[in-house]
Structures are given as C-alpha cells and as structure tokens.
Amino acid sequence: MSIATRRKALGFTQESFAFAVGVDRRTVGRWEGGKSKPQPPQRPKVAEVLQMSLGELDAMLAPAEVVPQPERVASGDHHGPGDPDDMIRREFLHLMAVSGAFAVMPMDDADATEGGADNFERMNGHLWQVYQLARAKHSVYPVVQSQLVALNDALRDGRGQTGPLCFAAGDLFQLAGELAFDANRYSDAAASYSLAASASKEAGAYDLWACALIRSAYVDLSERRYQNAADSLGAARRVALRGDTSLATKHWAAAVQAEAFAWLGDFDACEEALDEAQKVSNLNGQVSNGGWLRFDGSRLAEERGARYVQLNRLDLAEAALKDALDLAPLAAGQSFRRRGAVLVDLAAIGAKRRDSEQVMQYGAEALRLARASGSGYVARRLLSLTAELGTFGRDRRIAELKAEIGTLLA
Template identity: 30%
Template sequence: MTSGVSTSESRRTTREIRSMALKRHGLVRHRRAVGHTQESLAEALRVERSTVARWESGKVAPQPWIRPRLAEVLRVSTEELTELLVVSSADEQPVAERTEYAMRYPSRVDLSTVAELRDRMASLGERYDRLPSATLLARAGEHVSKVAFLAGEAPSGRVQREMRILQADAATFMGQLVWDASQRRAHETARSYYAQSVDVARHLGDPNAEGHALLRTCYVALYGASDYREGLNLALQAVRTARCTSHVLTGLAMLHTAEAYAYLGEGSDCERALAGAERHLGQAHGADAAHDLFSPTHFGRLAGSCYLSLGDYRKAEQLLAQTAAELHDRRKSRAIVLGNLTLARLRDGDLDGALSALNDAVSELHGTRGGGGMNIVFRAAREMRPWRNEPAVQDAQDRLMALMEAM
C-alpha cells in the first residue's frame, strides 16, 4: 500500500514538530523516580525500548489497551497516568502560551503552535472514553473555534496546510462529541461537523481526514438513523477514499461495511467484508497516519455485533465476551460491547448471563453516559420485559432508572 504524499507528509510534519519542541517530561521523571530505565520499563510491559522512547518523546501516545498495565508498573492510578502523559515544551514554557500568543497575533502562528494545538486536542480525545461527552463539549468547542480562526489567518504554505488538516480533524472530533452527548440524537449537527471536515480534507487532498469523517458520518446512518443502505454506501466510500493511504482506516471502514451488510441480512457479503477488514488491520503499523484510531479490540467488537445481527448468538457471545474482557479504560466502548453481549445471551436463552453483562454495562455507564452504550442497554432492557417479575430483572431495571435520574 503506497502512501499519499499530502497525507503522510503532513502527519510526519506534526511528529517532527513534536520531537523538536515537546516531550512527556512528567513520564520521564516518574519513570526514573520509581527506578526504571527505558529498557526495564519496556521489559516489564513486553514492548520494545524504542516504543517507550517514542512515548516519552511525545511522538506517539501509549495505546489505551496497555495503559492499565503501564499505570500498574509505574505505581500510579489511571488518572495520575493521564497527567504524566501530558506533553509539555522542552523549555517548560506553559502549554497554552504559544496558542494565546497566536490568538493575539494570528499572522505569526507557527508550526510549534500547530503541534501545541494538536496535543491539546489529543488530550481531549484521551478523556473521551472515560468521561461524559457533555463535560468536554465547552472546552472542545472553544478549542475548535480557536483552530478555525487560526487556520483562516495562518500564513500560506506549510503552516496553513497543517492548520487546515488540524481543522478537519477537530471538526470530526466535535461531531463525535456532540452526537454522543445527545445520546445519538443530534444527527444533523453531527453531520454538519463531519461535512465541514470532508470539505476541508478534499480541498487539501487529504484522504485520511476525509475517510475518517466519512466513517463517522456512516455511524450516524447506521446507529442513529437506522438507514443501513446509506450507512453501507458511506462505509464503502470511506474504503475507496482511504485504501491507498491507510490500512487502519480501510480496515475500520470494512468492519462497518460488514456491519451494514449484517443489518441488511446479507450474510455472505458480511463475511467477505470481515475477512477484508481482518486482512487490512493485520497490516496496521505505527507509521500509519491513522494508527491512533486503531485498537486490537476493534475486530472482536464489530464482528460480534455482526453475528448478533445475523442471529448467530453463540458466535457473537464468544467474540463479545472475549472483547469485553480485553477492554480496560475504554469505558464507553466496553459498555457498547457489554450491551451487545447482553442481547446475545438473552436471545440465546441465557437470562442469568444476560443480567450479569447488563449490570456490568450499567456500571460502566454511570461514569461515562456514553450514547451508544445507553441505547443498546435500554434495548436489552426492553427485551427483558417477559421476565420483568423476576427479582433480578427488577433490580437491573431499578439500576437503569437510577442511571436515568442521575443524568
């Protein structure tokens, strides 16, 4: 797979900026304080030393699935680890200083400002799976406004291009937040943000930013509007857009292509799309411009959902149970998986197993209020109505009502 020049060069530029100006000083200091070298930390985590070095340099962030283990080895909580992963400038300049200077003198925005703005957006993204989206909206909206303003004022050339790419990514993230905060009801608002991202990405010739926005628009069609044909068309469009630049985006788009086929009851097409997704995701690597979107649990999450829709409840249960066990700090994603696991077990006649999964899902939702998980959990609760006189079912229903009252 060859890389598109505009996309790969832009992503490399951001990584180069970070390596020159920014670093995770807190992570470095704490790693030394607990007596670890880069080599010993890498050995404890079963990763390469170069991976630890890249984390500390700010070039990449630790993937969500490894963070619980990293926190354990460093003897910190997951919240404390989040603080250690904040990227700061090498000269200990306050993180917001460059941005605030650029807001006063927008024509002087530079590549270091771009890197700072991208890191601030990444910090918001890292909190997405742990916090209610509504609590992030105000800060994200302010950030998106700053990015849009500076993108319009930045000097032409490399700086302006980097700002426009960041503008596209920020609009996609804002659409994701708005849709989740609305419990997946604000379809048009989310679509408008994704459309902004697509427009900017097409103007820049950035297939990865365009493919990501198309994929997010596909989610609205599949999970919000229940328009499975439109969702399928959008997923296939994302596949065509990203296939020459990103195995990750292509694989993710093919997973959602498979899910659309499953919703439509087209099992053989679903199986072919799953095989294609697995092939592309198996070729994912750290240099992929969309690598930050990748999680090892993606395939199990979507394949399990596919088999649930196709009525193969045993296979769905196997995939979803394994995936739920592997998900750690991605609480919104875990709630969705547990909701689907509840449905798979319930439809297979395992009421006790379904109640166990449902209660676990509600526990995750108490902290995150994730729209996807809420929708699936309430669907599962409706399917439990034939057993509503069972004490355990009544208890689960009471927990759901308490969750609703707390929102």
C-alpha cells in the first residue's frame, strides 16, 4: 500500500489531504511520487489522517526489503484498513464527540487568541456552498472531516474565544449531520444535530440552536415519529423568538412543523403553520445566510403542495406543485433534491387518482434525477411513492418503475 492508495480509499483528493495534514499540495505530490517522505515531525498527523497507527505508517514508508514478508502478512491479518466508508464514518463521530466535549468545557479566555473563530466561520460558509453544489453529497466528507480535525485542535488548545468557537462547532456539526442524513444514517445525523444544539446553546446563538432543533426534527419525520417532530419544532419556534428578528429561522421552523401536523392529519394546525411560514415574505434584507440557515420562502409553493398531498387535498396540492415547478425550473438553479421531491409528490397525486400516465410522467423523471444526483433524500421519497402504487395491479409500466426504484435503493 502507498500513501496515494490509502488517501484515495478514504476519499481524499490531494488538495483535501494536504489541507488535513497541514502541508502544501505539491508536498503531497512529492510524497506520492517517491521524491520525498513525510518527515518524523509530520508523521503523527499523516498517520492520524490516514487512520493508521504510526507503526503502520512507518512500515508503509520503509523500503520493501526492511519489512520482512511474514511480518507484513501478519500486520494485514490483524490491522487491516477495514471498510473505508465505515472508517470515515467512525472517525467523523469520534471527532464530533471530542469537539463537542471541548465546546462545552470552560476555557481560560486569558490564554485565548483572537481571529481563529473568524477563519472557521468563513471556511464553514464555503463548505456549505460546496455541499449545496455537490451532486454526490458524500464527496464532501473528506474536506468536512479536515475541518473537524482543525476545529478539534483549536478547541483542545484554546486557540480562540469560547463563544465564537462554540458557534463554529454548532455550525459544522449541522453540516456533518446533513451529510449523514442524506446518506440515510439517521442515528449519526441525530447525534450530529444533538451536538450542534448543545454547542449552539453554549454559544448563546439562538438562531443556530433553533436550526439544529429543526434538523433534528427531520430525523423524527423520516422515522415517522410525527408527534415528537411537532414538539421539537414547537421548541425550535420558541427558541427562534429569542434570536435575530430579521432572520427567517422561526418561519422555517413553522414550515417544517406544518409537515408534522399534516402527517398527524391536523389540517387547521398545518394551515396555521404554513401561514406563519408565509410571513417570511414580510422580512427585509438578507433573511438567510446560505449555510446553516437557507430558508427564504422561495420553496413555500412546493412545501404547501406537499402538505396538501399528505392531507389528501389533491386539487389544492396539484396547483401548488405545478406552480413550484414553473417558478423554479432546474435550469434556473433549483436543486435536484427539491425538484425530485416535487416530482414525487405529483406522481403520488397521480397514484391517488389511479392515473398511470401522471405517475409515469413524474415518477420516471424523479427516478432519473435520483440517479444523476445520488441523493438519498430523493431515493427515500421514491420509496414512499412505491407504497402508493399497489392499486395498479399488473400494469407493466408501473411494475417496471417500482422495480427500478427498488434497484436504485439497493
């Protein structure tokens, strides 16, 4: 094995690996090209990022004749690298657990230095943009992991004031949760959002805290714990009232709470929440930051349509969803995830009406988008659609669509 092989197995590019280790990309290129090796002071960090012991790294870097063949075989038997995705996941959880502990631990501000937290906040904002633009969300893991390593070091060493670093932690933990949620790892996502809420509360950042609660409620919604979700979102709305009144946080909480109420079959409560969410249009200026808070009301038509589908108000739902497609076509920048959700809802209306043409028109396009983006969210929505397709009997096209959705999820 080589540094390049191990780096690629863990999903790092040369750039993200160099950032994690703290060296220039050209240095990594020289290591992988055999022109130089990591120096002894650099090796502990290289081993940490490659998820190896220092001994394993030294053995890998040593000339082949220095390591006898039997010893290499024994090492492979007992200390193999394991599944790269699982190792990345475990390292992610470890880093967040350690950072979360440091974030709520009192720090001696007399020993703290200024400036570090601002750098983390800027980098976090950049990572949210990368996440939004990435078609395959899991591709963002390595660089987020690098940021977690750096944040962990800063928290441990006291490089920055406690409050701002806690804010940066609450922000980054939410992004880590989004990555886990999109990959259908609900337990990991819930743990991430819980840490985010704790760090945000410690920082006194009410809007950030409320957003962590909102994201946590999405886990409950995905696992059909609708009353739990409604309660969490009510708490998020109350926390958001103590935040920045110019931001859309409380309106986002209301929009998501409308979904919980719709699943509970409470039309009046759902309408109240939707109307509260609609008040985002009364805000002036920058109502979202494009990172941990992205709600700006632009998707309220599709949200309202989806809620009406849940409540079986099909005419109201179809009108709202078609408006959503017209207002934000994919060519104009609508995300695969958002458009996929609208298409699934329109297909679901067709299923409820036993209109196979409508099911195929919108369901097939949603399937295509799910394949193109690798979005776990759209895949989950398609799975929910298959439950609506049992009434079509032996319709060959519907059966093929269900089979293709099953293949996608597998």
